Amino acid sequence: MTPEEFARFMRLRERVFAGIERALEIDGHHKSYEGVMSISFPHIFQDRYGDTSPGYALELGCYVLGPHRSYRWDSRSGFTECFDVAERDIEEWIAELEDDDYDDDQEAQVKAPPS
Numbered sequence: 001m002t003p004e005e006f007a008r009f010m011r012l013r014e015r016v017f018a019g020i021e022r023a024l025e026i027d028g029h030h031k032s033y034e035g036v037m038s039i040s041f042p043h044i045f046q047d048r049y050g051d052t053s054p055g056y057a058l059e060l061g062c063y064v065l066g067p068h069r070s071y072r073w074d075s076r077s078g079f080t081e082c083f084d085v086a087e088r089d090i091e092e093w094i095a096e097l098e099d100d101d102y103d104d105d106q107e108a109q110v111k112a113p114p115s
Helices: 003-026 044-048 079-111
Strands: 036-040 056-061 070-075
Touching (some): 003 036, 003 079, 070 079
16 A cells, blocks of 8 residues: 555545534434444455455445445455545545535425514
8 A cells, every 4th residue: 555545545534534423413323333444455365376356445334424334345456446436435425414414404494484
């Protein structure tokens, strides 16, 4: 993993944490593992002996973002592919939170009695 890839991972981690904090403001239900992330490297057979199963992976445990509780993005060729897809998915989930927040604000304004 290059220093640039590590920095990219840390930025993604901070974005996940910010999304979790926003989700908790909306609804406090959560799991103790919110935001746990791990990176996997290829094992020796993938790296040196031609095993073609995906060896690079980024994993996220998160109940409050996205449609599931855990996520895995993997690749045979390196972290860039994992990060590209993970970032896209996570940004979509955070955008949905922001859209939901906007919808809630609009609904509250509609329901508010006239002043």
